[in-house]
Amino acid sequence: DRARVVAIGAVGMTIPRRIYYEKELTFLVSRSYGPGRYDPTYEEGGHDYPLGYVRWTEGRNLVAFVDLISEERIDVHPLITHRFPIEQAADAYHMITGKSEEPFLSVMMTYPEGEIKLEAAPRLIGITERPAEPSSPICLGALGAGNFATTVLFPTLRRLRGVEFIGLATATGMKGAQVGRRYGFLYATTDEAEILGDERINAIAVLTRHHLHTRQVIDGLRAGKHVFCEKPLALNREELVEVAAALQGSDRMLMVGFNRRFAPMAVQLKTFFAGVHEPLVMHYRVNAGPLPADHWLYDPVQGGGRIIGEACHFIDFLTFLAGAPPVRVQCQGLPDDGRYREDNVILTLMYPDGSLGTVAYLAGGDRGLPKERIEVFGGGRAAVMDDFRRLETFSGGRRNLRRAWLRQDKGHRAVWEAFAAAVAAGGPPPIPYDHLLAVTMASFAAVESLRSGEIVTLKPLPLE
Secondary structure: OOOEEEEOOOOOOOOOHHHHHHHOOEEEEOOOOOOOOOOHHHHOOOOOOOOOOOOOOHHHHHHHHHHHHHOOOOOOHHHEEEEEEHHHHHHHHHHHOOOOOOOOOEEEEEOOOOOOOOOOOOOEEEOOOOOOOOOOOEEEEEEOOOHHHHHHHHHHHHOOOOEEEEEEEOOOHHHHHHHHHHHOOOEEEOOHHHHHHOOOOOEEEEOOOHHHHHHHHHHHHHOOOEEEEOOOOOOOHHHHHHHHHHHHOOOOOEEEOOHHHHOHHHHHHHHHOOOOOOOOEEEEEEEOOOOOOOOHHHOOOOOOOHHHHHHHHHHHHHHHHHOOOOOEEEEEEOOOOOOOOOOOEEEEEEOOOOOEEEEEEEOOOOOOOOOEEEEEEEOOEEEEEEOOOEEEEEEOOEEEEEEOOOOOOOOHHHHHHHHHHHHHHOOOOOOOHHHHHHHHHHHHHHHHHHHHOOOEEOOOOOOO
16 A cells, blocks of 8 residues: 555556555656756756755766665676677677677676876867868868757858858767768867867857857957857846957957848848838737746756847847937736747837837747738838748839748858858948947846846947
8 A cells, every 4th residue: 555656768658547546555656877867957057955955966877876886785697698808898898889790788898907108089070181271261160069060050151151160169079070071171170279279260250159158259359369159148138248348359240140131032122111201010929838847048047048149130120220329128928827938929129319219029829820020201201021932112103022932041041151251351340339238138038027027228338
């Protein structure tokens, strides 16, 4: 009666209700390795659980097991069916990955007896001897190779003339080598100082998680490199002040990956309202969809949340249409109710000429609806852009329709073409710095407004 039934491993969980009811049994699913598994603050951040609350964490389980082996209270020798000297490690992996038909239980790799001198693992792997093209406007060093970099950015840049791949820095050497070979980098490294100190590299791309952006941008500018930073530029006002100060003390160029303002349809939309000399009303609806509750973007340290980490894209787009940075921000949202993380919100942006922009950033919708829709009104004109695939403009009672027949184009190629051209010409920056800084500040102000319920006036940075 009242026993515990513990499921270990990936097994079925069909439970006979009658016997569980009669005996009041408890069914538990055991998380592999113990508490701490799948918790990024434990596994990646190194924050251990207090001993008095969680006795057997993932790490303590491993320590206890190794201690039991060292005390000879657990004998693992009967489990070992094969031994390979370390020089034959490849044969051992050949066996355990199923490429050998010989049966095995567990495999041990052995080392020579006596003192072993361990050499530090190489921090740089040469991939190709192809010389860099000194005539390329962008000789690129990339920091990070996450999902966006490998699925969108690197494939785009590989087809772009004027960008030469030189070095790639990643947290793990194996991934860096794999990605580097796939996209033709000269070398991969686990030490970003190699990228910053390489005289062949004149521009770096910051493609890491958000909490690293500010430091890497500043390091890049101080190393004399042009910097392309994927959004966001910073996670708080203090970091943004540091970036602006580093920018003032540098003659290099800074770019943020606000690609949507460079999309062909975005340029057409902007041109359509170029002759309008009165305030605009702009509405940007984003069907963002939910993320897993433990996604790193929600982490206030690593990701900063979806308003700072993602909604900045749409604040920038409205700023592009308005032609000036916002001056006040208001944000209201739905209750999170434990399912959301400040990602069902309405942002209202007020601009110097009286233009109003709203961003409806929504996580509670259905993914069957296209992600983005922009509507703009003013000066007797109106326009609707659907997901960068379709642009309708209305003027003088006439409707004009433009379609992207081949594919959706959000400006990922065009933003890099603009960056490369600006580097080659020596400026000006493709996105004015007052836009970059104000858009980032507006994302901070939106979070402040959401939590306080007040309209927030953007304060200028304390810089010359």
